[in-house]
Amino acid sequence: MATETLIPSSANRVLRVGILGFGTVGSGAYRMLKDNRDAIQRKVGFGMEVVRIGIRDIGKPRDLPSDLFTDDLESIVDDPSIDVILELIGGVDPAGRLVERALNNGKNVVTANKELMAKEGSRLVHLAKSKGLDLHYEAAVGGGIPIVQPLKHQLAGNDVLKMMGILNGTTNYILTKMSRENADFGDVLAEAQAKGYAESDPTNDIDGFDTTYKISILASIAFGKQVPVAGVYREGIRSITKEDIRYADVLGYVIKLLGIVEPLSADRLLVRVHPTLIPKGHQLASVSDVYNALWIHGDFVGDLMFSGRGAGSDPTASAVIGDLIDVGRNVAIGGQGSAIPWDMGIETEPIESLETEYYLRLRVKDKPKVLGQLAMIFGEFDVSLAAMEMRVVDAVAELGEIVFLTHKCNEGNFRKALAEVGKSDIVDRVCNWIRVEG
Ligand SMILES: NC(=O)c1ccc[n+]([C@@H]2O[C@H](COP(=O)([O-])OP(=O)(O)OC[C@H]3O[C@@H](n4cnc5c(N)ncnc54)[C@H](OP(=O)(O)O)[C@@H]3O)[C@@H](O)[C@H]2O)c1
Structure with a gap:
């Protein structure tokens, strides 16, 4: 079987990696390991070897030796020689089943899967914690923007008083274009679909589901309890017209699809996703096109903004490989995993x-x-x-x-x-x- 040592080992330890999914994100993650192998080697000081890649269609042409690929994904998560699984398939099934099986088999997991983490995050993070393993998911929110780790670590001492995020590139692109060109929603959506910025079935983006998954994950981290997807109020951008955008402009505002979280009391949150007028002077107002951003107001840190590319092969790979390096460092020192569990359920307000x-x-x-x-x-x-x-x-x-x-x-x-x-x-x-x- 062909395996490729992407990061040569300077120590005896070689981290053995199994990748599930070789689409936009999976192939980007592989490419980043390959292209940046020397830089990563200098920084982390141990080897990484991609042992196996799981895909659905074994007949699809790929640029790598065919015996690296398998459509038997269970065989990857059951392989006792593999240390880390990168879950880059998407959706709840079979991704959730495979992540659970990998953790039960003692493997650390890195995932980019927002839907899985929003729906099953609490259970999976608890499982990882109970096994002394890592379950990292930086790429699930904001693509290449480091948001998850800062919220879990550097900002954990703050009471988060409000978070507002532009968390979906497709809708931000459409609203930006409608505003710049005084164009109708339907025309801009059709153009975005033709350019590959929007899916042929755009429901997940346009109707706010994608933003709902992401804001539910961020709220769960910030408040330490899983915020159920069903507890997030959701509206998409289909009802926004060029007239609304023009009136908003005259009144000094821009329209953005925002995911917003605010605590109404110690144990009650209001979590919502909807188009929102924000003043032109607000930091989020200038985040345009496919860019994403998260604005946080913490009681000690004050106002904070993260922004960058929220999707795409390279930015998302950057987040996945950052998580993989974190796992590798932990494994190298014989650590116990650093999964930070969320408790089940918090009340959300209507x-x-x-x-x-x-x-x-x-x-x-x-x-x-x-x-x-x-x-x-x-x-x-x-x-x-x-x-x-x-x-x-x-x-x-x-x-x-x-x-x-x-x-x-x-x-x-x-x-x-x-x-x-x-x-x-x-x-x-x-x-x-x-x-x-x-
Ligand atoms: N695309 C982005 O910019 C982006 C950004 C942030 C997070 N994410 C997340 O990253 C994950 C992957 O997204 P993606 O855009 O890379 O998806 P994608 O391009 O559609 O690739 C999915 C990969 O998973 C494989 N796959 C799908 N269903 C499978 C099944 N039932 N069994 C085995 N293999 C299966 C596919 O196999 P084949 O190659 O054989 O079709 C393909 O290689 C998702 O959770 C997504 O939400 C994506």
């Missing part, structure tokens, strides 16, 4: 408990006293209007468009007010409403 400001776009009948009547309805629900833009959209039908920003108010109240406004005979249509942050 979105109706949110207190924030809102952007609201209404199509109204162009009648006298419209503004006064709207202010009165909102006032009945403790929602006060802060700023406004107005334009006539159809002079013949006497229709106008009004955009409001509210002062901070309760979401439950805001939704009740909207229901009343929608019934009013002065309102033709509630076009859109978006939460405001920052």
